[in-house]
Amino acid sequence: MTVIVTEGLVKRFGRSTALRGLDLEVRRGEVFGLIGPNGAGKTTAMRVLLDIVRPTGGTVRVLGEEPRAGGAALRRRVGYLPGELRLEGRARAGELLQHLAGLSGGVAPGTIERLAERLGLDLSKRVGTLSKGNKQKVGLVQAFMHEPELLVLDEPTSGLDPLVQQEFMALVREAKQRGQTVFLSSHVLGEIEQAADRVGVLHRGELVRVGTLDDVREGRQRRVRAVVTSAPGLAEALGGLERTKDLVVDERDGEARLSLLVEGGVDHLVKALARFQVRDLLIEEPELSDAVMAYYEGVRA
């Protein structure tokens, strides 16, 4: 069952094109992360889902409905955190949240207070006086408070300190356990890495890659470092391996320090090393940011 489907989604603003044929599928119950640099179209894609802006072309279905036709009833089933949340006015945070809860309905008593407590938000403060991080907390509470079937969170951790980010991750995990679907975006890749089951890489209004974190990591380069007791034929044995490059061998005091880049799996490298006496081996966990940047480079090239 898919919760979000877009096919050939195009959105133009005057002469500029924000989305050029976006094909996206988010399945029920998963945490899907949309990553890409600023201006890639993440915010526009999310605003289309909420009927804040209307598509120029292509089709969109959210929880089986077209966002415009679904209207207010559809939006009650969705929690949304806008990307550039600016809150002004003299109303207290608690009042604003109660007001928004009244608009969407279905907020269990005490939910707002509980969420505010977990995120460390003071509900008695006037929203206009809140810091960026605290406004973001108000935004998170209003998105989560009615336990919607679908959460659409645009840059959810922006402005939050690391402890609150951890609490946010816990909220996402709990939502997933309850069967809610989470669609979140970021240009900070670390947050996707922790939370997302699947990742889509958006570049200039198009999805250039979708897959699990492992899929996305697959096919990327990892740096391998090893310390091996010096032995004849070492450099030759490693130099001839497939899918490796940048081999550096530094032989000193009877041991060789190796460093090289491996693309994809490491089985053949480990087997090649096994013929020697391995004193230390380190295969660096690839940063998703490297992976994503590699895609951007690939797309650009």
Next chain:
Amino acid sequence: MKLLKRELRESRVALAAWCAGLAAAVVMYVPFYPSIGGSGMMSAYLEAFPPEVARLFDFDRMATGAGYVQASYFGLTAFLLLAIAAIGWGSRAVAGAEAAGTLELTLAHGVTRWQVVTQAALALLVRLAVVSAAGSLVVWALDGSAGLELDPAGLWAATAALFLLGAVAGAAALFGGAVSGRPAVATGVGAAVAVLAYVCDAVADLAGARWLGRLSPYEWAFGRDPITTGFDLSGLALLALATLVLVVVGGLVFDRRDLRSP
């Protein structure tokens, strides 16, 4: 109705301030009727003005209580103050909230675009009615002491005309904001309608161009002198219709367009 209630609650301080403003305008003018209009001094004073100028500001009618209140209050200061309040509220309702980013949050919940526009319009009308009534209550309270000898029906007829004239200016600002999403455009459209209404009426008077006057909401409101002749239903109907058209067309466009990024 939740949006309406919240809007009214959020702006209750401003509402009280505008009520006080209109009351102050009344207090500044009305008590001086006996020494200006009623004393015959005005007729002498009028000799000094060219008749066109006297007619432009309704000075020629200041010799009666009703004429004095119309010329000094309803037709000038109350119109000016109410139009400013209405344009401010009208442009804040959609365009202001949109520019501040709060509208995107509201619309992410179980609310339609139509609800946003219609409840903003209702909130505007409620506030304008309260402010108009507040000013007129002060006029009514001072009626005896100032010797105005106003006909109550005339006073409330003028109040209704003032209220709906303000509604047209506010609805124009609401329309400008609903169509564009920009507070500056909203204020500009509202101010243009208010100023043109006044100017068209004045020019029509001076130049005797009656067709021009028929286009002016100011003329619809005060052209038949409701404070002396009572309710002008056709004029009030025109004002109400203009308000309705501005809100509905604004809502139609707002329902179809993209929200602007804050």
